[in-house]
Amino acid sequence: MAVYLVYTLVPLAWLLISATKTQQDLLSTSGLAFGGTFALFDNIGQTFTHDNGIFLRWLGNTLLYVVVGAGGATALATAAGYGLAKYRFRGRRAVFAVLLGAIAIPGTALAVPTFLMFSNLGLTNTPWAIIIPSLVSPFGLYLVWTYTTEAVPDELLEAARIDGAGELRIFFTVTLRLLAPGVVTVALFAVVSTWNNYFLPLIMLSEPDWYPLTVGLNQWSAQASGVGAQPIYHLVITGSVVTIVPLVIAFLLLQRFWQSGLTAGSVKQ
Amino acid sequence: MTSISAPVEAPPARPVRPTRDVGRLRVDRKGWLFVAPFLVVFALVFLAPIAYAVWLSLFREQVFFGGTEFVGLANYAAVLGDGKFWESFLRVLLFLVVQVPVMLGLALVAALAIDSARLHAAGFFRIVVFLPYAVPAVVATLMWGFIYGDSFGLAADLNRLLGDDVVSPLSGDWILLSIGNIVTWEFVGYNMLILYSALKVVPNDLYEAAAIDGAGAFRTILSVKLPAIRGAVMIATIFSIIGSFQLFNEPNILRSLAPNAISTFYTPNMYAYNLSFGGQQYNYSATVAIVMGVITAIIAYVVQLRGSRKGA
Numbered sequence: 144m145a146v147y148l149v150y151t152l153v154p155l156a157w158l159l160i161s162a163t164k165t166q167q168d169l170l171s172t173s174g175l176a177f178g179g180t181f182a183l184f185d186n187i188g189q190t191f192t193h194d195n196g197i198f199l200r201w202l203g204n205t206l207l208y209v210v211v212g213a214g215g216a217t218a219l220a221t222a223a224g225y226g227l228a229k230y231r232f233r234g235r236r237a238v239f240a241v242l243l244g245a246i247a248i249p250g251t252a253l254a255v256p257t258f259l260m261f262s263n264l265g266l267t268n269t270p271w272a273i274i275i276p277s278l279v280s281p282f283g284l285y286l287v288w289t290y291t292t293e294a295v296p297d298e299l300l301e302a303a304r305i306d307g308a309g310e311l312r313i314f315f316t317v318t319l320r321l322l323a324p325g326v327v328t329v330a331l332f333a334v335v336s337t338w339n340n341y342f343l344p345l346i347m348l349s350e351p352d353w354y355p356l357t358v359g360l361n362q363w364s365a366q367a368s369g370v371g372a373q374p375i376y377h378l379v380i381t382g383s384v385v386t387i388v389p390l391v392i393a394f395l396l397l398q399r400f401w402q403s404g405l406t407a408g409s410v411k412q
Numbered sequence: 413m414t415s416i417s418a419p420v421e422a423p424p425a426r427p428v429r430p431t432r433d434v435g436r437l438r439v440d441r442k443g444w445l446f447v448a449p450f451l452v453v454f455a456l457v458f459l460a461p462i463a464y465a466v467w468l469s470l471f472r473e474q475v476f477f478g479g480t481e482f483v484g485l486a487n488y489a490a491v492l493g494d495g496k497f498w499e500s501f502l503r504v505l506l507f508l509v510v511q512v513p514v515m516l517g518l519a520l521v522a523a524l525a526i527d528s529a530r531l532h533a534a535g536f537f538r539i540v541v542f543l544p545y546a547v548p549a550v551v552a553t554l555m556w557g558f559i560y561g562d563s564f565g566l567a568a569d570l571n572r573l574l575g576d577d578v579v580s581p582l583s584g585d586w587i588l589l590s591i592g593n594i595v596t597w598e599f600v601g602y603n604m605l606i607l608y609s610a611l612k613v614v615p616n617d618l619y620e621a622a623a624i625d626g627a628g629a630f631r632t633i634l635s636v637k638l639p640a641i642r643g644a645v646m647i648a649t650i651f652s653i654i655g656s657f658q659l660f661n662e663p664n665i666l667r668s669l670a671p672n673a674i675s676t677f678y679t680p681n682m683y684a685y686n687l688s689f690g691g692q693q694y695n696y697s698a699t700v701a702i703v704m705g706v707i708t709a710i711i712a713y714v715v716q717l718r719g720s721r722k723g724a
Binding site: 257380 | 440442443444446447449451453456457460461462465468525537538540541542543544545547548549550551552554555556558559569597605609612613660661665668681684685688689694697702704705
């Protein structure tokens, strides 16, 4: 395990240490040693002001895509997972088969046709091109489904119905509370996949003003190695740290919830 | 395609059959209320693009006059005879055969180690091992790319230490290994978590029974834990296979650091992407995507069948 910890942490340590170096120190000092000057705050300042503060704009875009896309994905997956777990209706098995098939289809295989479709609809180069595809999470639905089976007793639903509560009211007042850890888990995974999404925005967006952090960072990096380039490695590295930190904090803060959400609703037989 | 999309479009307004044995649950059309919103978006972002891709794959761009021409299955024949396609396919296959067992093996060892009570600070290990999953592929690749690099990376430090150019992760001979390392680093923790979650729900009496039978720790792992988490191993394997065939982000981002080692058709996905966005060959690109999708689905399905047969 100790070896494994080193393997996991050394690259991250390298990244953190490098973020404290000036461009010059980066090139002249050893990777895991600090440079002559501690330039972290200077680097952060430069990251946010470089190129008229475009990085801040990318951060805002990422937040927009995450809040609307991942939020929507969680809501849709929660409702659908609950519906499939607790109601018997015609076509339920067909829905199940379609979803299983969807998990096996490589998402990237859909990307080119989705781009062409969205392009015909005039949606490329708009936030919708990123948000709409982020709204569907078959894996999230699967998690909610198994979690519901575990955590929401049928007797409770029946009791609520006898008390005269409507289906929607039952869902919002009874079910959602019981499902909380499962929903947090699904939300967290949806947030990660939207925050980290690279392929879809790369295809859909040509306007840097709509880029999320991932595409923007790679553009900065590619800029550094082109012909007549003006390298900004220190900004790429500091920007990377800024991109990771919010997710790591979210995972640490919500640890208790998502871990119980996974174990109760996981791949149990 | 029809076999998949037809049931979804089936109107929910048909008369409900008389209740069969469904326990306490009602046979209730109200279920659609909860499922329908998901399905509408699902149809828009999954089914429609698939249908559109199939449609596209039947046409070919006219070279001289513009517009497109119906060519039937000619694009499929072309893909199957395309040396670039097979080269990229064999490359991800090689990648899969080496990287997936290494990654899942590590994940399994980590999950078992954390699960066995002997390890102190199990919670700490769990979160640290999982940490890379929160790192975007772009950042992970840029980070490892810099580390691999000979200007200010750790590879340069190592070579300086050894006094020779021993490691060159960005050269043609090493690059696939280097990509494998990035992907392993990113996803061991994620797979560990899937396996660990499955281990957590193994009923305690199984362990007690094993202890009474005189099983040691190793024997317990072999006879109790591994069989109990076969389903989770299956799921992790299938996700990893799908992931390998989809390989795109890491090689595509590394390309700016190692343009000579990574071609535009390094993986099938990069090939499809570059056909579209570099060459405007949308119809042929759609065909490549479909062929890869079908191959992936078939292999995932076969692995699943074999896995469940072993369990019988």
